Amino acid sequence: xxxxxxxxxxxxxxxxxxxxxxxxxxxxxxxxxxxxxxxxxxxxxxxxxxxxxxxxxxxxxxxxxxxxxxxxxxxxxxxxxxxxxxxxxxxxxxxxxxxxxxxxxxxxxxxxxxxxxxxxxxxxxxxxxxxxxxxxxxxxxxxxxxxxxxxxxxxxxxxxxxxxxxxxxxxxxxxxxxxxxxxxxxxxxxxxxxxxxxxxxxxxxxxxxxxxxxxxxxxxxxxxxxxxxxxxxxxxxxxxxxxxxxxxxxxxxxxxxxxxxxxxxxxxxxxxxxxxxxxxxxxxxxxxxxxxxxxxxxxxxxxxxxxxxxxxxxxxxxxxxxxxxxxxxxxxxxxxxxxxxxxxxxxxxxx
Amino acid sequence: xxxxxxxxxxxxxxxxxxxxxxxxxxxxxxxxxxxxxxxxxxxxxxxxxxxxxxxxxxxxxxxxxxxxxxxxxxxxxxxxxxxxxxxxxxxxxxxxxxxxxxxxxxxxxxxxxxxxxxxxxxxxxxxxxxxxxxxxxxxxxxxxxxxxxxxxxxxxxxxxxxxxxxxxxxxxxxxxxxxxxxxxxxxxxxxxxxxxxxxxxxxxxxxxxxxxxxxxxxxxxxxxxxxxxxxxxxxxxx
Numbered sequence: 001x002x003x004x005x006x007x008x009x010x011x012x013x014x015x016x017x018x019x020x021x022x023x024x025x026x027x028x029x030x031x032x033x034x035x036x037x038x039x040x041x042x043x044x045x046x047x048x049x050x051x052x053x054x055x056x057x058x059x060x061x062x063x064x065x066x067x068x069x070x071x072x073x074x075x076x077x078x079x080x081x082x083x084x085x086x087x088x089x090x091x092x093x094x095x096x097x098x099x100x101x102x103x104x105x106x107x108x109x110x111x112x113x114x115x116x117x118x119x120x121x122x123x124x125x126x127x128x129x130x131x132x133x134x135x136x137x138x139x140x141x142x143x144x145x146x147x148x149x150x151x152x153x154x155x156x157x158x159x160x161x162x163x164x165x166x167x168x169x170x171x172x173x174x175x176x177x178x179x180x181x182x183x184x185x186x187x188x189x190x191x192x193x194x195x196x197x198x199x200x201x202x203x204x205x206x207x208x209x210x211x212x213x214x215x216x217x218x219x220x221x222x223x224x225x226x227x228x229x230x231x232x233x234x235x236x237x238x239x240x241x242x243x244x245x246x247x248x249x250x251x252x253x254x255x256x257x258x259x260x261x262x263x264x265x266x267x268x269x270x271x272x273x274x275x276x277x278x279x280x281x282x283x284x285x286x287x288x289x290x291x292x293x294x295x296x297x298x299x300x301x302x303x304x305x306x307x308x309x310x311x312x313x314x315x316x317x318x319x320x321x322x323x324x325x326x327x328x329x330x331x332x333x334x335x336x337x338x339x340x341x342x343x344x345x346x347x348x349x350x351x
Numbered sequence: 352x353x354x355x356x357x358x359x360x361x362x363x364x365x366x367x368x369x370x371x372x373x374x375x376x377x378x379x380x381x382x383x384x385x386x387x388x389x390x391x392x393x394x395x396x397x398x399x400x401x402x403x404x405x406x407x408x409x410x411x412x413x414x415x416x417x418x419x420x421x422x423x424x425x426x427x428x429x430x431x432x433x434x435x436x437x438x439x440x441x442x443x444x445x446x447x448x449x450x451x452x453x454x455x456x457x458x459x460x461x462x463x464x465x466x467x468x469x470x471x472x473x474x475x476x477x478x479x480x481x482x483x484x485x486x487x488x489x490x491x492x493x494x495x496x497x498x499x500x501x502x503x504x505x506x507x508x509x510x511x512x513x514x515x516x517x518x519x520x521x522x523x524x525x526x527x528x529x530x531x532x533x534x535x536x537x538x539x540x541x542x543x544x545x546x547x548x549x550x551x552x553x554x555x556x557x558x559x560x561x562x563x564x565x566x567x568x569x570x571x572x573x574x575x576x577x578x579x580x581x582x583x584x585x586x587x588x589x
Contacts, residue, residue: 033401033410035547035555036486136549145530146489147549195359195367240374241493243401243408243486245365267403267486275362278413300418303363307413 002077002163007132010166012077014127017111019156021067024131024149025124025262027060029139032146033266039246040141040148040262043122043221046282046312047086050177051126054083054103062133062140063126064156068117068288071125075106078166081128082106085177087120087286102176103128105167120286129165143263189284191249191274191295192303199271200251201234208257208273209295217289221263224284226293230255233271241269247276247284261285277303279310352378356429358422363413366421368429369406374495374524377434378405379483383560384432394424402559403484404493439560445527445542446568446576447476447518453541453570460503460520460537471539472567474498475518480525482561490529490547490555494563497525509535516542518565527563529555540565543577545584552588 002011016022027048028041042048042065049059064071066086083103084091091098094110100123106112114123133140133150142149152160197205208231216225237253244250248260250270259276260268276284277298287293298306352371359367368385371378386402389409396416401408411421449472450457461468480494502523513519513534519526521536528534529547542565546556557563568576 030410031399032554033399033408034485036489036491145532147530192360192362195361195369240372240404241484241487242367242369242403242406243361243365245361245408245410247362265487266401267484272361275360275365278363300360300363304413304417307363 004132004163007163007165009129010078011132011163012075012080012108012166014080014162014164015074015076016071016156016158016160016162017074018070018072019158019160020069020071020114022064022071022156023142023154024062024133024152024156025065025141026062026133026139028262029137029141029143029148032137033243036266037137037143037146037148038262038264038266039139040143040221041139042124042141043262043285044086044124044282047122048124048126050101051083051085051124054085054101054175054177055081055126055128057126057128057130061126061130062150063124063131066114066123066125068121070116071114073112073114073125075108075110075112077108079105079107080164081167082112082125084114084123084125086123087117089117089120089123090115099176117288119288121288122286127164128167132163132165145263187283187287187292188294188296189280190277190298190303190306192277192300193274193297194272195275196239196271197273199233199235199237199239200231200273204231204234205273207231209297211294213257213293213295215287215289215291215293219289221261223261223264224259224287226257226259228257231257231273235271237270239269239271241267244268244272245275247278247281248272249274249276259284277306279303279306279312352381356381358425360418361408363418365408365410366418367406367408368425371405374404374483376481376495379481379495379559380434381432382407384434385428386559388428388432392428394421396421401486403486439558441558441560442479442562442564443557445544445563445565446580447540447542447565448570448573449475449518449540449567451570453514453573454518454539456519456537457539460501460539463503464500466500471501474501475520475525475539476565476567478564480563480565482557482559482563484559485555485557488528488530488532489549490557491532492527492529492546492557492563494525494527497523499523501525503537505535506537507535509533513538514541516544516546518542527557540567543573544580545577551584556584 004011025042028039052059052061092113136148140150211228213226213228216227231251244260250258357369370381382402385407396411398410457468461471480496483493483495505521511533515530517528518540519536519538
């Protein structure tokens with residue numbers, strides 16, 4: 001048993017035996033975009049919130065972001081409590097299948113096997129009590145180019161050992177979240193035109209909005225390229241380079257649209273025809289390579305109204321999944337179950 | 352420069368205040384002036400700002416404010432922008448090893464402009480540059496003030512791994528790249544000065560509005576200059 005003096009709690013160890021493509025991510029690192037440091041952070045922030053809530057962590061607590069490939073881990077030490085949310089895939093604990101979006105206790109020497117993504121891209125493995133991470137400018141998220149990421153400044157590798165707090169109560173109590181919206185194939189993603197839609201003819205914008213695009217094989221945390229017709233620029237393809245956001249749709253010199261994401265460059269020099277609406281961001285990033293996507297333009301006012309009424313930040317609805325009918329008070333408290341009924345205009349509602 | 356700045360939505364969580372459509376010192380001065388004004392006030396919902404050549408990108412929290420109300424809030428700030436302090440009054444002397452293994456494109460760039468490599472070095476290191484913006488990759492500084500005779504169109508293909516400290520020319524601009532990253536520009540030299548270091552405070556030495564001047568050093572003094580610069584920064588920071 002391992003007592004971490006600095007943390008003031010009993011720890012267990014997590015051994016990465018097959019790393020897939022995984023890194024530690026939280027809600028992201030903000031305030032450094034003026035120095036060229038992108039926020040990084042979870043690609044699917046909603047799935048991170050769900051996994052956080054299931055194990056009673058504050059929303060935005062660092063988790064292991066698991067890409068499409070399989071991952072295997074083992075526990076050495078006292079039991080820990082985990083939850084896995086995100087894309088559909090198999091989860092097996094000690095050789096038995098276990099559901100996603102539910103908390104589970106893993107005991108010493110038990111092996112956890114997470115299968116390949118089925119129809120999506122990312123999952124979030126979160127731990128009761130969080131991971132031992134040091135905040136670097138407010139975040140433990142990996143940003144390899146900028147030299148940030150706690151406790152490792154790189155993706156996970158086979159043989160890595162992470163410290164995880166022991167579960168506080170290890171009876172069979174479980175909590176479960178309502179299932180997520182499912183794979184986003186052939187889905188409509190809403191966008192707000194601009195800021196450089198005036199660099200395109202109206203016919204080109206119509207074409208952008210009427211095409212069923214396919215995400216390219218080269219898609220990664222920086223950017224998803226879209227395969228389809230090439231979009232002609234009306235005024236050339238060089239703008240005076242300016243700032244980018246998560247969801248900027250740049251049209252490259254070749255005419256191919258590129259959607260900039262968590263690890264993007266903070267400045268871009270190609271015209272941006274549109275920007276994804278925040279409400280559809282999590283569904284978009286879960287589209288696997290070769291998946292289909294159709295865009296629909298809405299106004300910024302509409303996008304903001306949708307976001308405020310969605311409860312997107314307010315709550316993850318938990319239901320009781322315990323073998324014995326018992327409520328997990330920590331998970332419930334952090335779930336802010338009343339959030340859906342609060343006034344979305346009141347910032348205090350989201351504290 | 353536009354008569355009135357344009358306020359453009361960048362999705363539902365950011366807006367861009369665009370002052371013009373050119374790389375121009377007075378346009379950039381307005382960007383920096385608005386950036387400082389916002390930093391000194393607290394406007395509801397603003398999360399962070401990113402100054403660039405001709406626009407200020409404002410990231411905001413759509414649960415706290417809206418595009419329409421933030422636009423309203425910004426109007427008084429846009430009326431009177433003080434331009435008296437265009438620069439930050441900070442000047443940096445940056446050592447550069449030009450050519451050879453540290454600047455593999457120097458000879459080609461010189462030949463393409465009918466100059467000798469020595470003339471390129473002289474013209475590149477004899478003027479003051481202004482930092483217009485930092486970004487794309489961590490600490491990458493876009494500099495204005497390049498001698499027009501050195502302007503060279505960007506390469507058709509970008510190359511993946513420009514080393515940290517690379518000094519390059521792309522179009523009418525020159526840049527100081529601080530971390531390894533892709534670049535479609537011409538690599539003419541490299542500085543041993545670490546302008547970006549994630550564990551240092553300040554992480555990034557340069558700020559928009561700073562002045563940069565390059566001076567050539569011999570490739571043999573790379574290591575000693577590196578140590579000297581690091582020691583200078585340590586002393587200055589303490």
